[in-house]
Amino acid sequence: MIWILVVAGGLLAFLLAQAIHLAIVLSWGDTATRGLAYYGLSPIERERFRKKLRRQALLLSPILRIVGRRSHFTFDQSSFTHDGLAGPKGTCTEESFAAGCAYEPGPEDVFVVTQMKCGTTWMQHVVYEVLMRGAGDLVDTGTALYAVSPWLEATKSVSVEEAPLVGSERPSRVIKTHLPASHCPWSGQAKYVYVARHPISCFASSVDFIAANAGRLAPNLETVEEWFCSPSMWWGPWPAHVAGWWERSTGSENVLFVHFEDMKSDLPAVVRQVVAFLGLAPLEEDELDEIVRKCGFAYMREHADAFEMHPPHLLATDAELFVKGTADRHVDVPADARERIAAWCATEMEGASYPFAERYSDRSASIGSLPPGS
Numbered sequence: 001m002i003w004i005l006v007v008a009g010g011l012l013a014f015l016l017a018q019a020i021h022l023a024i025v026l027s028w029g030d031t032a033t034r035g036l037a038y039y040g041l042s043p044i045e046r047e048r049f050r051k052k053l054r055r056q057a058l059l060l061s062p063i064l065r066i067v068g069r070r071s072h073f074t075f076d077q078s079s080f081t082h083d084g085l086a087g088p089k090g091t092c093t094e095e096s097f098a099a100g101c102a103y104e105p106g107p108e109d110v111f112v113v114t115q116m117k118c119g120t121t122w123m124q125h126v127v128y129e130v131l132m133r134g135a136g137d138l139v140d141t142g143t144a145l146y147a148v149s150p151w152l153e154a155t156k157s158v159s160v161e162e163a164p165l166v167g168s169e170r171p172s173r174v175i176k177t178h179l180p181a182s183h184c185p186w187s188g189q190a191k192y193v194y195v196a197r198h199p200i201s202c203f204a205s206s207v208d209f210i211a212a213n214a215g216r217l218a219p220n221l222e223t224v225e226e227w228f229c230s231p232s233m234w235w236g237p238w239p240a241h242v243a244g245w246w247e248r249s250t251g252s253e254n255v256l257f258v259h260f261e262d263m264k265s266d267l268p269a270v271v272r273q274v275v276a277f278l279g280l281a282p283l284e285e286d287e288l289d290e291i292v293r294k295c296g297f298a299y300m301r302e303h304a305d306a307f308e309m310h311p312p313h314l315l316a317t318d319a320e321l322f323v324k325g326t327a328d329r330h331v332d333v334p335a336d337a338r339e340r341i342a343a344w345c346a347t348e349m350e351g352a353s354y355p356f357a358e359r360y361s362d363r364s365a366s367i368g369s370l371p372p373g374s
Helices: 002-031 043-059 061-072 094-102 120-130 199-217 221-228 238-251 260-265 267-277 284-292 297-302 336-347
Strands: 078-081 086-087 109-114 173-177 191-196 255-259
Touching: 002 061, 043 061, 061 109, 061 173, 078 094, 078 255, 086 094, 086 238, 086 297, 094 336, 109 120, 120 173, 120 267, 120 284, 120 297, 191 238, 191 267, 199 221, 199 336, 221 255, 221 336, 238 255, 238 336, 255 267, 260 267, 267 284, 284 297
Parallel strands: 109 173, 109 191, 191 255
Antiparallel strands: 078 086
């Protein structure tokens, strides 16, 4: 009996120590990835941080396994609300959302806007390289994209106040945001590039993203679908997000509305669109070729460290640029779920000016021709 009590006491002490260790590591990880604390490091220093985080994850594996068995990711616990808009805890906070919404844009600001998982990082890099006329040196200098391009409503990038102006012809601040048109800071002098992506492809990428970040706690497909097709989706549901920015683009010359699928099928044409939209001189052929090369999937995948979309954390120590590198991601979504999501989007789009039926006439659309997104 005494031995049983000793073993039980030792086990409880071990678990208590693990719980305290976990709390310390979580706090340390959050502090060490805010602002430029992580993205301002060199590639070697960022890898050193990831290795340290992997070691901590290994040491904490007993408590993480227990938590994984007894707890589950829920969107209610992982979300907050600011001014009626849901956001993800961790990367963002109520305070960062409030600060982002209150930002006052200037003529030097170029916003890259998307709903989550719709090509944000890709278009950020396109805009950056266009402003640099293909001479951007992120990879050569070991600079992370988030060290020069702020994420407006988040806490894990360079701040808008510290962000450098990019390019010499039109010195610009390249700002990422997922904010819908109803909440995004607006100025007729700033520029806004919006990227829309097929909703089922957006859903598939969101499923993978959440699974990669929640690890053992990841919710099932049905739970993500319920969230995706609700007002609780982070930054608002897909139909409202797309319709709102489409409406803004049709009435404002300073908004360029682009489709992710067009970027995949004819990136040079989209690059030229961005050049003209920003009022830059037409590109020479060698400049265009260099931009297309650097903004191609192969190049960005090869140099994924420069385009890391979110800093590592205890459950995801190696954040990838693209969760999957295949073009058939729709096979991971059951046909009945694809049909439900497509039908819901079509219903939600009724009365909106966005040409949903024309753009996605198949509704449940096979998305096998679409690339993975960021």
